[in-house]
Amino acid sequence: xxxxxxxxxxxxxxxxxxxxxxxxxxxxxxxxxxxxxxxxxxxxxxxxxxxxxxxxxxxxxxxxxxxxxxxxxxxxxxxxxxxxxxxxxxxxxxxxxxxxxxxxxxxxxxx
Amino acid sequence: xxxxxxxxxxxxxxxxxxxxxxxxxxxxxxxxxxxxxxxxxxxxxxxxxxxxxxxxxxxxxxxxxxxxxxxxxxxxxxxxxxxxxxxxxxxxxxxxxxxxxxxxxxxxxxxxxxx
Numbered sequence: 001x002x003x004x005x006x007x008x009x010x011x012x013x014x015x016x017x018x019x020x021x022x023x024x025x026x027x028x029x030x031x032x033x034x035x036x037x038x039x040x041x042x043x044x045x046x047x048x049x050x051x052x053x054x055x056x057x058x059x060x061x062x063x064x065x066x067x068x069x070x071x072x073x074x075x076x077x078x079x080x081x082x083x084x085x086x087x088x089x090x091x092x093x094x095x096x097x098x099x100x101x102x103x104x105x106x107x108x109x110x111x
Numbered sequence: 112x113x114x115x116x117x118x119x120x121x122x123x124x125x126x127x128x129x130x131x132x133x134x135x136x137x138x139x140x141x142x143x144x145x146x147x148x149x150x151x152x153x154x155x156x157x158x159x160x161x162x163x164x165x166x167x168x169x170x171x172x173x174x175x176x177x178x179x180x181x182x183x184x185x186x187x188x189x190x191x192x193x194x195x196x197x198x199x200x201x202x203x204x205x206x207x208x209x210x211x212x213x214x215x216x217x218x219x220x221x222x223x224x225x226x
Binding site: 041 | 115144146152154167200202204214215216218219220
């Protein structure tokens with residue numbers, strides 16, 4: 001079963017608005033990563049946040065992690081049409097090096 | 112190479128046939144992973160290689176699925192007697208090592224369609 005669950009499943013916004021996607025997971029983790037996928041092909045790594053970190057920034061991306069609630073959020077500020085993609089969270093739990101992915105959020109940014 | 116490459120990009124096969132999918136990881140990456148992604152879903156872990164050995168193959172869905180890696184480089188995922196439910200995108204990823212905080216870099220995937 002999937003470790004992570006993203007919500008919403010789909011999000012449609014206008015260019016310039018902020019987009020927030022959430023991820024919840026079930027077991028304890030070492031780190032949580034966010035990936036982006038265009039057109040159902042290869043994934044691009046966006047950001048990694050360790051279990052002892054609460055917030056991390058990278059350009060227009062801001063990720064938070066709340067281990068007490070087993071949840072994370074990805075915020076994309078000042079969105080662009082090129083941000084249209086699917087976004088997945090993935091966790092690296094204690095049982096090995098595999099990543100466990102959520103179902104993803106399909107983000108559409110309308111120009 | 113510059114990134115993870117996979118071949119073929121697309122594969123259409125008939126039910127019951129065998130298929131081989133290839134992954135070339137980033138040079139120097141000792142860890143290699145295979146995932147499967149069904150339409151509209153997240154990625155399912157299949158198997159993990161460290162060097163040429165597979166310490167975790169718990170995600171392989173049946174004994175029709177097998178994988179090998181040679182020369183700590185190229186890996187091949189083989190699906191025997193393909194079924195329609197095997198239709199999916201098969202993604203390969205590699206990382207520097209098995210460290211718990213190593214970023215995995217993904218290839219473009221092979222889209223498999225079983226008719």
